[in-house]
Amino acid sequence: MPPKPPPNYVVQPTPSAYFISRGNGSEEMNFGAAPEYGDLVPNDRMYIHSRAAPPPIDLTTWRLHVAGSAVAKPRAFTYDELLAFPAVTCRRVLDCGVNCRAFFPRVSPYQSIKWLPTGWTQWHFGAVGATEWTGVRVKDLLDAVGLGPAANAQFTSLDAVATEAGDLPYSQVIAIDKVLADDTLLAYRMRDEPLPIDHGYPLRAIFSGWGANSAVKWLGRIEVSQEPLPLTHFQRNQVLAGPDYAEPILATVGPVRSAFELAEDITLGPGDRTLHGRAWSGAGAIEQVEVRIDRQVAQDRWAPIWEPGWRSAKLLHAPEPMMWVRFEVTWKDAEPGRYRLMARASDDAGRVQPRPEAMVWNQHAVGYNGHAPLELSVLPQSNMP
The missing domain is CATH 3.90.420.10 (Oxidoreductase, molybdopterin-binding domain)
Incomplete structure (x- = not known):
C-alpha cells in the first residue's frame, strides 16, 4: 500500500x-x-x-x-x-x-x-x-x-x-x-x-x-x-x-536584499518604463539602491544599457530600520529584446549586496543575497496582446 x-x-x-x-x-x-x-x-x-x-x-x-x-x-x-x-x-x-x-x-x-x-x-x-x-x-x-x-x-x-x-x-x-x-x-x-x-x-x-x-x-x-x-x-x-x-x-541577522515588483520572466511592451522594487535589511535601514539593466547581445553574453552600468534609484519614502523601502528607476525607450534587471542595495550598517559570483558557498544554501538577475523580454508593440 x-x-x-x-x-x-x-x-x-x-x-x-x-x-x-x-x-x-x-x-x-x-x-x-x-x-x-x-x-x-x-x-x-x-x-x-x-x-x-x-x-x-x-x-x-x-x-x-x-x-x-x-x-x-x-x-x-x-x-x-x-x-x-x-x-x-x-x-x-x-x-x-x-x-x-x-x-x-x-x-x-x-x-x-x-x-x-x-x-x-x-x-x-x-x-x-x-x-x-x-x-x-x-x-x-x-x-x-x-x-x-x-x-x-x-x-x-x-x-x-x-x-x-x-x-x-x-x-x-x-x-x-x-x-x-x-x-x-x-x-x-x-x-x-x-x-x-x-x-x-x-x-x-x-x-x-x-x-x-x-x-x-x-x-x-x-x-x-x-x-x-x-x-x-x-x-x-x-x-x-x-x-x-x-x-x-x-545565521541570525538577515542580509541586505532587494527585488523588483515584477513577476519573473515577464513580457513588457516597448517605450518608457518606470521600474519599482523593494529593498530591506536585517541590520538596519536601507541607505541606497542601485539598478542595472543588461541587454542580451549573444548567447550567454550581456551588455549594460547605461554608462556607467549602475544607476541610483529613487527611494520613495524614508527608510526605517528592519523595514523595506520602495524604490523606482526610469527606463527610457525600452527597445525589443531580452534583458536582465539587477538591484543592488546597501544599508546603514555598511553592508552592500555582493556580486553573485562573490557569494561564499555554504552547504545549506543559507543567506544568499547576491544581486541575482531577473530576466524579462520586451516585445514589439505589434506583438503585444
Missing part, C-alpha cells in the same frame, strides 16, 4: 496570482502582485513557510509554559493573561533565512563536494513580507516569572515536524541578549487582526531583523537556561558551513 500523503500544511487559499508554490507548506509571495500593496502585505498575501500542519489549538485550554533553570517562578500563561501585558506594536520585515536559495549554484566551486541537496525548498525572491506585529515583549513576560542570570532560551512550537529522528516540535535556541531586546515580541496580532492560523495562531515569536526561521509559530513553551542550551535539530541545518568556514556559524 502506498504511503499516505502528508496533510496539507497550509490552511488559507493561495491563488497563483499572489503566491508561487514551492512545495507543501512553502508558498512564496509573487512579487508581480506587490504593486498592489503599500508598505505592508495583506495578511492573506503574506508568504507562508510551515514544516508541518498547524496543530489543533483550543484557546480556552491553550497555555504558554515558561520555565527553565533561570526562571524563579515557572508559570503557564493563558491567552487573556498575555493580553493583559502592555501591548507593543512594530513594523518589521519577515525574511526567510533561505530566501533566494535557488540562486546559489547547483554545485559547489569545490570539486570534492557533491551537488547541493535537491530536496530543500528552492525559494526565489519572495520568501519575505512586511507587516505590523502586535504582542508582548518577551522581557516583560520574563520579568513576571523572576528571570535570573541566563545564557539563552529555547522557544518550542506545538507542531510535529517529520524528521529522520521522528516527529519533533519545531524549536529555536536564542541568545539571551536577543531574547531581551526591546523589539523581541511574542506576537498575537498581524495588522490589528488576530494572528492567522498559517502564521502561528495564537502566538509566535518575532526576533526583529533575524531570519524568519527563528520566528517560531504556534508557540507552546519557552525554556530559559542558566547554562547554554545546544542548538536544536533544526538549527543544525541553518548554519553557514563549508570549506570557507572554520566551524559552523549560526
Whole structure:
C-alpha cells in the first residue's frame, strides 16, 4: 500500500496570482502582485513557510509554559493573561533565512563536494513580507516569572515536524541578549487582526531583523537556561558551513536584499518604463539602491544599457530600520529584446549586496543575497496582446 500523503500544511487559499508554490507548506509571495500593496502585505498575501500542519489549538485550554533553570517562578500563561501585558506594536520585515536559495549554484566551486541537496525548498525572491506585529515583549513576560542570570532560551512550537529522528516540535535556541531586546515580541496580532492560523495562531515569536526561521509559530513553551542550551535539530541545518568556514556559524541577522515588483520572466511592451522594487535589511535601514539593466547581445553574453552600468534609484519614502523601502528607476525607450534587471542595495550598517559570483558557498544554501538577475523580454508593440 502506498504511503499516505502528508496533510496539507497550509490552511488559507493561495491563488497563483499572489503566491508561487514551492512545495507543501512553502508558498512564496509573487512579487508581480506587490504593486498592489503599500508598505505592508495583506495578511492573506503574506508568504507562508510551515514544516508541518498547524496543530489543533483550543484557546480556552491553550497555555504558554515558561520555565527553565533561570526562571524563579515557572508559570503557564493563558491567552487573556498575555493580553493583559502592555501591548507593543512594530513594523518589521519577515525574511526567510533561505530566501533566494535557488540562486546559489547547483554545485559547489569545490570539486570534492557533491551537488547541493535537491530536496530543500528552492525559494526565489519572495520568501519575505512586511507587516505590523502586535504582542508582548518577551522581557516583560520574563520579568513576571523572576528571570535570573541566563545564557539563552529555547522557544518550542506545538507542531510535529517529520524528521529522520521522528516527529519533533519545531524549536529555536536564542541568545539571551536577543531574547531581551526591546523589539523581541511574542506576537498575537498581524495588522490589528488576530494572528492567522498559517502564521502561528495564537502566538509566535518575532526576533526583529533575524531570519524568519527563528520566528517560531504556534508557540507552546519557552525554556530559559542558566547554562547554554545546544542548538536544536533544526538549527543544525541553518548554519553557514563549508570549506570557507572554520566551524559552523549560526545565521541570525538577515542580509541586505532587494527585488523588483515584477513577476519573473515577464513580457513588457516597448517605450518608457518606470521600474519599482523593494529593498530591506536585517541590520538596519536601507541607505541606497542601485539598478542595472543588461541587454542580451549573444548567447550567454550581456551588455549594460547605461554608462556607467549602475544607476541610483529613487527611494520613495524614508527608510526605517528592519523595514523595506520602495524604490523606482526610469527606463527610457525600452527597445525589443531580452534583458536582465539587477538591484543592488546597501544599508546603514555598511553592508552592500555582493556580486553573485562573490557569494561564499555554504552547504545549506543559507543567506544568499547576491544581486541575482531577473530576466524579462520586451516585445514589439505589434506583438503585444
